[in-house]
Amino acid sequence: MLMNLLQPSAGQASVLGGDCRTLTGDGFRRIGYVAEDQEQPDWMTVGQLLDYCRPFYPTWDAALATEMITRFALPLDHKLKHLSRGMGMKAVLTSSLAYRPELIVLDEPFGALDPLVRDEFVESLIERAPETTILISSHDLAEIETFATHIGFMEQGRLIFAEELESLAARVREVEVTFAGSAPELAPDWPQTWLNPQLSGPVLRFVDTRFIAQDVAACFPAAHRIDARPLTLRDMFLALAKANRAAKS
Amino acid sequence: MKTHMDQILHILQKDLRRLRWEIATVTFATLLLAWLNGDNRLVVPVTRQEQTLNQFCLWLAPLNVLAWWFLLVSLIHGEVIPGVRQFWLTRPYRRGALLGAKLLFVLLCINLPVLLADAIALSRAGISPATVWTGMLWKQVLFTLTALLPGLAIAVVTAGLAQAILSAIGLALLVRLLSTIPVDNYLPNHLEWWLTILRLTLLVIAAGLLLHWQYYRRKILLARVILLVPVLLVAMLGWVLPMSTVFGWQQSLASQPGAGAGYTVRPAPERGRLKLDESADAGFVQVGLPLEHQPPAGLEAVGDSVAIRLTPHQGASLERTGFTFIESEGKAGIRFSVPPRNSTPGRDARCAPTSYFTPPSMAVAGPFVCPTAE
Numbered sequence: 001m002l003m004n005l006l007q008p009s010a011g012q013a014s015v016l017g018g019d020c021r022t023l024t025g026d027g028f029r030r031i032g033y034v035a036e037d038q039e040q041p042d043w044m045t046v047g048q049l050l051d052y053c054r055p056f057y058p059t060w061d062a063a064l065a066t067e068m069i070t071r072f073a074l075p076l077d078h079k080l081k082h083l084s085r086g087m088g089m090k091a092v093l094t095s096s097l098a099y100r101p102e103l104i105v106l107d108e109p110f111g112a113l114d115p116l117v118r119d120e121f122v123e124s125l126i127e128r129a130p131e132t133t134i135l136i137s138s139h140d141l142a143e144i145e146t147f148a149t150h151i152g153f154m155e156q157g158r159l160i161f162a163e164e165l166e167s168l169a170a171r172v173r174e175v176e177v178t179f180a181g182s183a184p185e186l187a188p189d190w191p192q193t194w195l196n197p198q199l200s201g202p203v204l205r206f207v208d209t210r211f212i213a214q215d216v217a218a219c220f221p222a223a224h225r226i227d228a229r230p231l232t233l234r235d236m237f238l239a240l241a242k243a244n245r246a247a248k249s
Numbered sequence: 250m251k252t253h254m255d256q257i258l259h260i261l262q263k264d265l266r267r268l269r270w271e272i273a274t275v276t277f278a279t280l281l282l283a284w285l286n287g288d289n290r291l292v293v294p295v296t297r298q299e300q301t302l303n304q305f306c307l308w309l310a311p312l313n314v315l316a317w318w319f320l321l322v323s324l325i326h327g328e329v330i331p332g333v334r335q336f337w338l339t340r341p342y343r344r345g346a347l348l349g350a351k352l353l354f355v356l357l358c359i360n361l362p363v364l365l366a367d368a369i370a371l372s373r374a375g376i377s378p379a380t381v382w383t384g385m386l387w388k389q390v391l392f393t394l395t396a397l398l399p400g401l402a403i404a405v406v407t408a409g410l411a412q413a414i415l416s417a418i419g420l421a422l423l424v425r426l427l428s429t430i431p432v433d434n435y436l437p438n439h440l441e442w443w444l445t446i447l448r449l450t451l452l453v454i455a456a457g458l459l460l461h462w463q464y465y466r467r468k469i470l471l472a473r474v475i476l477l478v479p480v481l482l483v484a485m486l487g488w489v490l491p492m493s494t495v496f497g498w499q500q501s502l503a504s505q506p507g508a509g510a511g512y513t514v515r516p517a518p519e520r521g522r523l524k525l526d527e528s529a530d531a532g533f534v535q536v537g538l539p540l541e542h543q544p545p546a547g548l549e550a551v552g553d554s555v556a557i558r559l560t561p562h563q564g565a566s567l568e569r570t571g572f573t574f575i576e577s578e579g580k581a582g583i584r585f586s587v588p589p590r591n592s593t594p595g596r597d598a599r600c601a602p603t604s605y606f607t608p609p610s611m612a613v614a615g616p617f618v619c620p621t622a623e
Contacts, residue, residue, distance in 0.1 A: 003339050005339070006333060024344065025341055026341050026343065027341070028339055028340055029341045031339070033339035035334070038336060038339075039329075039334045039335050039336055041267075041336055048266075053340070055255070055259050056256075056259075056341045057341065
């Protein structure tokens with residue numbers, strides 16, 4: 001939708017300062033888009049693809065293209081349809097980065113890539129980071145976590161939150177409260193920001209999406225011990241998704 | 250690429266490279282067919298070799314048309330319009346340049362070879378193309394409007410060759426099906442061209458809208474509706490277009506619209522009944538209308554271009570064409586059949602007929618209406 005491929009039924013979004021619904025033609029000179037399932041002109045060789053793309057972009061950097069070709073060991077005379085998935089993605093990435101776009105949008109870029117190709121892929125992206133904004137849409141949260149600076153969480157077309165990874169990691173914690181005896185019954189006025197509570201003997205576990213240690217301690221004066229540990233992106237996603245599903249049901 | 254033209258040429262170059270083998274094959278077939286078609290000996294083949302070549306041409310001609318159509322669809326599907334996964338959608342393609350590149354390709358790789366083929370066929374047949382170049386260009390215009398534009402329209406709403414073929418077959422079947430529905434609205438032969446022009450205009454407008462709509466807006470569902478509506482309209486136009494309206498259009502084109510007023514036609518019941526045709530269609534009622542007519546000098550009424558509107562005192566009015574002028578036993582008139590719902594068998598009907606005559610040559614005088622007495 002951000003790339004104006006789909007029309008929104010409601011709401012709005014802007015890309016590089018303009019309404020995404022008006023994004024077309026020359027607007028894409030500033031954007032590099034790579035998607036796992038995008039159809040490419042498979043009849044072209046890698047060299048032909050790059051030659052074909054070059055005149056579209058006034059900012060095409062031939063030296064950068066050559067550097068990426070060398071780094072990715074791209075076979076210029078091979079047709080795209082004869083390349084492996086990883087090599088195909090590298091060729092498309094090269095054609096999308098060589099003009100130094102201001103915004104790079106990657107839609108599920110890591111699917112079906114082997115670890116080595118993933119590393120090379122991510123490395124190339126990180127090198128571009130100082131001069132460009134990189135937006136990655138992915139379910140591969142473990143991969144994203146290694147280099148993302150900001151995280152947005154979308155569920156069923158709604159943006160649940162968007163913030164820096166650092167602040168997200170600080171505020172979303174898995175809290176484990178250990179009581180001397182059995183854990184008390186959960187109060188009806190249980191805060192909405194405490195998700196997925198689980199009672200297991202004297203231990204109560206939940207995910208706090210607005211973690212403040214003093215607040216938690218104040219709620220459990222009888223607690224023997226309170227531990228809070230950061231969650232991985234994957235665990236955060238699971239906790240949020242489970243809580244949303246439970247709320248709906 | 251600073252200008253639209255730069256981008257048009259860049260995309261064109263890419264399409265020429267991609268489809269070079271297809272272009273070469275189809276152009277060769279077209280020129281070969283033209284070469285053979287221009288051979289006068291194949292018109293009436295005598296020798297075994299001539300008969301074989303004649304058969305070859307008969308096979309090659311439809312294949313050639315299909316090949317052009319395949320090339321056209323392949324061209325458009327180089328940048329498929331429906332869908333969200335195409336490479337070109339997220340590249341700096343100017344939509345106008347993309348459309349321009351495709352049209353330029355059609356001009357260079359389809360129109361030009363066909364024009365060249367026509368020139369070859371004419372030359373081989375002993376006619377200098379230079380003497381008929383306007384006709385050749387006009388043929389290209391009609392070829393583009395009637396054959397290429399609908400092909401383009403189908404290609405821009407489909408996402409693959411199979412889809413395009415199925416859509417074309419589906420639309421052709423739909424038109425065929427609709428045309429089999431019996432209707433009671435016939436145009437005189439001399440007015441049929443209006444129907445053709447209207448149908449063509451509808452198709453051209455719809456195809457033009459589709460191309461514009463798809464390349465600039467990409468509203469796939471709406472585009473498919475736009476494709477279907479004119480097809481339905483084209484099929485139904487013949488049912489709903491009143492003959493008198495078309496007649497009025499034709500009359501307005503006449504060089505001397507009033508000239509026909511000198512043609513007098515009046516019912517002549519005092520001359521007695523006309524002899525009817527005993528072999529008339531079962532279930533239909535025959536009408537014999539004695540007429541007295543006096544054409545002015547230089548004009549001639551032609552049977553198949555005459556229509557009559559009968560306004561009976563009871564029942565619905567009726568427009569009829571396709572009847573026969575008869576003159577027997579000194580009585581002149583026209584004879585035609587009327588569906589049972591417009592008549593009561595065995596009973597005379599009193600009608601106020603209005604005759605529409607179309608002279609054979611529009612250059613002499615236009616068609617005219619003769620309001621006649623009851």
